[in-house]
Amino acid sequence: MEQKTITPVRSIQGAVQVPGDKSISHRALILASLANGACTLRGLSGAGDVLSTIDCLKSLGVSIAKRSGAVVVKGKGKYGYKKPKKALNAANSGTTIRLLSGVLAAQPFVSEIDGDESLRNRPMRRIIEPLESMGAHIESAGYKAPLKIFGGPLHAIDYASTVASAQVKSCVLLAGLYAKGSTRVSEPAPTRDHTERMLEVFGAKIGGAQNVVCVQGPAELTATDIDVPGDLSAAAFFLVAACLLPESSITIKNVGINPSRIGILDALTAMGGRVERTEVSNLNNEPRCTLTAVHSKLTGANFGGSMIPAIIDEIPILAIAATQAYGNTVIRDAGELRV
Incomplete structure (x- = not known):
């Protein structure tokens, strides 16, 4: 089996493109x-x-x-x-x-x-x-x-x-x-x-x-x-990384921001994350934009109820963000993750 070595970094900078949704x-x-x-x-x-x-x-x-x-x-x-x-x-x-x-x-x-x-x-x-x-x-x-x-x-x-x-x-x-x-x-x-x-x-x-x-x-x-926009679930990993690492800034173009899917953006904002949306457009009835995230001081927050369907795929990376946030983060009503 091929082995790869991953070396930790102190910060990340630049632009990335994520796969289609x-x-x-x-x-x-x-x-x-x-x-x-x-x-x-x-x-x-x-x-x-x-x-x-x-x-x-x-x-x-x-x-x-x-x-x-x-x-x-x-x-x-x-x-x-x-x-x-x-x-x-x-x-x-x-x-x-x-x-x-x-x-x-x-x-x-x-x-x-x-x-x-x-x-x-x-x-x-x-x-x-x-x-x-x-x-x-x-x-x-x-x-x-x-x-x-x-x-x-x-x-x-x-x-x-x-x-x-x-x-x-x-x-x-x-x-x-x-x-x-x-x-x-x-x-x-x-x-x-x-x-x-x-x-x-x-x-x-x-x-x-x-x-x-x-x-x-x-x-x-x-x-x-x-025309399929970039997958916000994939972009979430880079957004969280930029928020957590000092002196970081990541830009991701053509990311889907369907209102029923942007729970991860709302969640990061609730935790103090700084994520900016620019170049907003709509194609094939699906909105998309450029996302830019920078290092932020995250704090714990509570998530549950009707918000869960909007963040169901991003809960794992949101949990990673929570481990580095100040204070407790509580995620409830996420049983659908098991099915």
């Missing part, structure tokens, strides 16, 4: 595959979870190819998927299995989607129940993967989710593209809204307010080119 990358690939026509996706994340989504889509007959630094997806329309020859492998990606299940539930064939041992231990009842309420039939191993999905006609539902989960919400909304009428999802707390933002970009009718979102079906998706 994973959450947006998953959704761009899936919606592009359902669109009528080819879509060019730029800035896609190369993370393993995103590659799992690509592998599953290819197994469903979708053409996905790299071209001139971008990825071109030849959309097949909502019913263009081909029955896979074997079980789809989501590997370790909960986003892949939960979002794709919403689409597979409406296909005119039986499919199976599985993953690694870790994914097989994650709860799937949260998506199985609403999909079956819409008319699908799903066989599982005690409400866990592998899932055998008997696709078919779906009908719209009004679903009150008991967990604040963007994956659950997205799964139901994707299924709602196939159902006649308004499919409505309510949540106990707001979660990231990349799916509904991108559905609008692709031409779907989206509505709702506060913790409620609905999609009008059946909906046809129009081929659209997508």
Whole structure:
């Protein structure tokens, strides 16, 4: 095994570029595959979870190819998927299995989607129940993967989710593209809204307010080119490092600042972190900007309740920041980290 030596530094200075946002990358690939026509996706994340989504889509007959630094997806329309020859492998990606299940539930064939041992231990009842309420039939191993999905006609539902989960919400909304009428999802707390933002970009009718979102079906998706912004979750590591190390300053361009994802920026600000936003713009319904963080004197703070969904992916690095802050930092209501 190759070994690397990491030498501690006293400060960091300069500019970095972070990979494309994973959450947006998953959704761009899936919606592009359902669109009528080819879509060019730029800035896609190369993370393993995103590659799992690509592998599953290819197994469903979708053409996905790299071209001139971008990825071109030849959309097949909502019913263009081909029955896979074997079980789809989501590997370790909960986003892949939960979002794709919403689409597979409406296909005119039986499919199976599985993953690694870790994914097989994650709860799937949260998506199985609403999909079956819409008319699908799903066989599982005690409400866990592998899932055998008997696709078919779906009908719209009004679903009150008991967990604040963007994956659950997205799964139901994707299924709602196939159902006649308004499919409505309510949540106990707001979660990231990349799916509904991108559905609008692709031409779907989206509505709702506060913790409620609905999609009008059946909906046809129009081929659209997508530029994926940098992943704020990845940028968070550099922002925290700059805040902690004396005489440090880090600049990161083209970082996504979706309002449902900027909890880490709010958290650092609450702790006394100095992070500046400049060059703010909006592309494909997703705001982005340049972030600059400088050394700051951090103090402890309390985080919980409705703020947790907005910082769920950044809690580990936030905990690192807390170890160097003056005073106690308390993080509550973060049980979703385990699933």
